[in-house]
Amino acid sequence: MLQIRELVASVEGKQILNGLSLDIKPGEVHAIMGPNGAGKSTLGNVLTGREGYEVISGEVLFNGEDMLALDIEERARAGLFLAFQYPVEIPGVSNMEFLKAAVDARRSHMKQEELSSFDFMKLAREASKKVSLDAAFLKRGVNEGFSGGEKKRNEILQMMMLEPSLCVLDETDSGLDIDALQVVADGVNAMRDSERSFIVVTHYQRLLDYIIPDYVHVLANGRIVKSGDKELARELEAKGYGWLEGEVA
Amino acid sequence: MSEQVESLIRQDYAAGFHSAIESDTLPPGLDEDVVRFISAAKEEPEWMLEWRLKAYRAWKEMDEPTWAHVHYPEIDFKSISYYSTPKSMKDRPKSLDEVDPELLETYEKLGIPLHEQEALAGVAVDAVFDSVSVVTTFREKLKEAGVIFCPISEAIREYPELVQKYLGSVVPQKDNFYAALNSAVFSDGSFVYIPKGVRCPMELSTYFRINELNTGQFERTLIVADEGSHVSYLEGCTAPMRDENQLHAAVVELVALDGARIKYSTVQNWYPGDKEGKGGIYNFVTKRGIAHDNASISWTQVETGSAVTWKYPSCILKGDNSVGEFYSVALTNNFQQADTGTKMIHLGKNTRSTIIAKGISAGRSDSAYRGLVRINPAAEGARNFTQCDSLLIGDRCGAHTFPYIENRNASAVIEHEATTSKVSDDQMFLCQQRGLDAEKAVSMIVNGFCREVFKELPMEFAVEAGKLLEVSLEGSVG
Numbered sequence: 195m196l197q198i199r200e201l202v203a204s205v206e207g208k209q210i211l212n213g214l215s216l217d218i219k220p221g222e223v224h225a226i227m228g229p230n231g232a233g234k235s236t237l238g239n240v241l242t243g244r245e246g247y248e249v250i251s252g253e254v255l256f257n258g259e260d261m262l263a264l265d266i267e268e269r270a271r272a273g274l275f276l277a278f279q280y281p282v283e284i285p286g287v288s289n290m291e292f293l294k295a296a297v298d299a300r301r302s303h304m305k306q307e308e309l310s311s312f313d314f315m316k317l318a319r320e321a322s323k324k325v326s327l328d329a330a331f332l333k334r335g336v337n338e339g340f341s342g343g344e345k346k347r348n349e350i351l352q353m354m355m356l357e358p359s360l361c362v363l364d365e366t367d368s369g370l371d372i373d374a375l376q377v378v379a380d381g382v383n384a385m386r387d388s389e390r391s392f393i394v395v396t397h398y399q400r401l402l403d404y405i406i407p408d409y410v411h412v413l414a415n416g417r418i419v420k421s422g423d424k425e426l427a428r429e430l431e432a433k434g435y436g437w438l439e440g441e442v443a
Numbered sequence: 444m445s446e447q448v449e450s451l452i453r454q455d456y457a458a459g460f461h462s463a464i465e466s467d468t469l470p471p472g473l474d475e476d477v478v479r480f481i482s483a484a485k486e487e488p489e490w491m492l493e494w495r496l497k498a499y500r501a502w503k504e505m506d507e508p509t510w511a512h513v514h515y516p517e518i519d520f521k522s523i524s525y526y527s528t529p530k531s532m533k534d535r536p537k538s539l540d541e542v543d544p545e546l547l548e549t550y551e552k553l554g555i556p557l558h559e560q561e562a563l564a565g566v567a568v569d570a571v572f573d574s575v576s577v578v579t580t581f582r583e584k585l586k587e588a589g590v591i592f593c594p595i596s597e598a599i600r601e602y603p604e605l606v607q608k609y610l611g612s613v614v615p616q617k618d619n620f621y622a623a624l625n626s627a628v629f630s631d632g633s634f635v636y637i638p639k640g641v642r643c644p645m646e647l648s649t650y651f652r653i654n655e656l657n658t659g660q661f662e663r664t665l666i667v668a669d670e671g672s673h674v675s676y677l678e679g680c681t682a683p684m685r686d687e688n689q690l691h692a693a694v695v696e697l698v699a700l701d702g703a704r705i706k707y708s709t710v711q712n713w714y715p716g717d718k719e720g721k722g723g724i725y726n727f728v729t730k731r732g733i734a735h736d737n738a739s740i741s742w743t744q745v746e747t748g749s750a751v752t753w754k755y756p757s758c759i760l761k762g763d764n765s766v767g768e769f770y771s772v773a774l775t776n777n778f779q780q781a782d783t784g785t786k787m788i789h790l791g792k793n794t795r796s797t798i799i800a801k802g803i804s805a806g807r808s809d810s811a812y813r814g815l816v817r818i819n820p821a822a823e824g825a826r827n828f829t830q831c832d833s834l835l836i837g838d839r840c841g842a843h844t845f846p847y848i849e850n851r852n853a854s855a856v857i858e859h860e861a862t863t864s865k866v867s868d869d870q871m872f873l874c875q876q877r878g879l880d881a882e883k884a885v886s887m888i889v890n891g892f893c894r895e896v897f898k899e900l901p902m903e904f905a906v907e908a909g910k911l912l913e914v915s916l917e918g919s920v921g
């Protein structure tokens with residue numbers, strides 16, 4: 195699904211990723227933990243092709259193809275999804291309109307027929323129910339005036355509608371209350387299947403009690419410094435990152 | 444994003460073709476004889492000729508205004524031809540079947556299939572092709588309701604009392620340089636009269652199109668809504684691709700008598716010039732309405748075209764409890780310049796006005812909002828709310844706000860809000876990460892920004908306006 199090899203990338207002339215490698219197979223859930231400023235969000239931005247993030251060396255293959263050669267929207271249409279750590283507002287553009295445009299773009303890329311407005315609305319309503327957002331949110335501006343938790347759930351709503359093959363969740367759990375955490379986890383778990391993979395960035399072991407990862411990695415200093423299974427997350431919770439000293443400069 | 448945003452514009456202007464219909468065009472230049480020729484060609488009564496001559500004489504003594512925040516080469520008024528008419532139209536067609544097929548094709552290229560228009564939602568169309576009104580439909584149905592909707596040239600002959608009473612009553616001949624010019628040489632336009640208590644049974648719509656090279660276009664529109672009547676009027680325009688700058692100086696006058704309501708919506712998409720700033724229409728328009736007791740006038744405009752725009756649809760709130768509204772989207776791209784806004788003149792008691800102005804600048808364009816709110820001493824209890832938002836795309840464009848408030852009554856409540864924002868990298872990234880390309884993303888963000896104004900537009904126009912923004916923004920990101 196995704197192979198990252200020796201990825202070196204910088205932002206604003208500052209090198210942030212220092213030879214990061216990661217291999218993700220279809221259906222796997224990889225959790226990424228690590229100290230603030232380690233480069234976790236940067237990884238998401240580099241993978242999705244955000245402007246300003248410069249790849250210096252290394253390669254990223256997505257379904258065997260050179261992903262770094264694609265535009266932001268081409269990667270997205272090919273099935274790469276990023277749930278943002280800080281979702282932005284787009285005033286005046288209704289959630290519904292935004293979702294429809296996104297879904298149309300994805301479906302047309304996959305040579306699927308455009309959904310009728312009726313079918314689309316139906317799917318959107320179902321999805322909003324699943325993330326416990328009232329259908330009224332579909333008519334509101336994208337994230338406009340949403341609370342922090344509502345914004346995060348809205349990200350999951352978008353993910354459900356787009357049915358991506360690789361989902362990167364950047365601290366989707368931060369700022370969520372216990373119920374919302376459950377909602378988000380349920381949403382993710384419902385989407386797990388043998389084809390779809392997830393990268394879950396989090397600071398808290400708690401999320402991983404709900405979304406059980408296949409692998410846990412520690413990202414520090416722009417590299418994966420330690421990998422393990424879900425037990426690693428518990429160890430980190432108990433010991434912090436200090437014991438990885440030397441790796442975490 | 445700036446890089447992205449730097450490169451928004453390349454696409455042939457959809458309306459950029461020049462229709463090959465032959466015209467009778469007067470040689471360039473303006474003097475009293477030209478005014479007399481126009482008046483005679485229109486078979487106008489003597490009083491109308493005198494009215495025009497008075498305007499012409501006033502114009503000769505006036506200077507072009509220079510206070511607007513726009514720059515353009517001096518206009519040589521001697522090089523402009525002041526009258527033209529499509530040849531095959533000398534005998535007015537009785538129905539669409541009699542209309543020059545090429546003319547119809549022209550409309551179709553513009554996406555205004557008249558045949559469909561007729562059927563569509565009962566919209567009546569008074570199409571102005573160059574200077575002569577070519578097709579008027581639905582006249583019968585309107586007649587039943589007692590509504591008059593016809594070319595103003597016809598109204599001058601058929602309804603002289605009405606025209607004589609109201610023409611120039613809101614925008615006098617000497618009002619300003621361009622209004623005086625228009626008064627002297629206006630070729631045609633629309634006349635609407637809604638009788639007392641009548642709700643106009645359909646939206647009235649006129650499509651304008653400038654066609655002849657070097658022919659300034661001077662429409663004159665007069666809408667009179669008698670007591671307690673309602674009317675919604677739509678105006679939309681496009682123009683063909685050309686090199687020379689073209690002058691357009693229209694005058695629109697609205698009269699809303701006691702308790703009447705006039706809603707006037709415009710989608711303006713004249714040729715803006717190419718991406719180097721060459722060509723394009725000069726659009727110097729005077730639009731003003733007067734609202735008597737309990738009357739209301741609402742201007743909604745979506746301005747995306749023209750190289751230079753100078754336009755301030757205004758309301759004189761003369762009557763007590765009268766209401767004035769101005770909803771505006773002005774988009775400039777490439778080298779376009781717009782200086783637009785409104786004037787709300789509060790004369791009556793408890794008069795209310797609302798101004799929502801959205802300016803979008805992209806490329807190297809420059810747009811200015813210029814608004815005046817004047818509360819006269821007698822306007823007890825007057826209220827105004829103004830909201831003025833600018834959105835910048837890229838970092839080579841400009842937006843300016845010139846709000847003028849003249850309050851001479853202590854009881855007035857005036858609120859003014861203004862914001863300037865940019866299409867942010869974060870918003871662009873969100874859209875693109877969800878699979879939208881950069882252009883779609885910008886147009887969506889811009890459409891969202893304009894929502895408050897678009898919702899004031901009649902349904903068909905709202906859709907058209909959204910599409911228009913999309914086309915107008917093409918090339919502003921790459």
Ligand SMILES: Nc1ncnc2c1ncn2[C@@H]1O[C@H](COP(=O)(O)OP(=O)(O)OP(=O)(O)O)[C@@H](O)[C@H]1O
Nearest residue numbers: 205206210228229230231232233234235236237246
């Ligand atoms: N656009 C940018 N401009 C300048 N510096 C940046 C930019 N993006 C990231 N950085 C820097 O790169 C480093 C890694 O940031 P990143 O956001 O990837 O960390 P993170 O691991 O996601 O941290 P957190 O756990 O706090 O979210 C930080 O030092 C950050 O300041």
Ligand SMILES: [Mg+2]
Nearest residue numbers: 234235236279
């Ligand atoms: Mg982060």
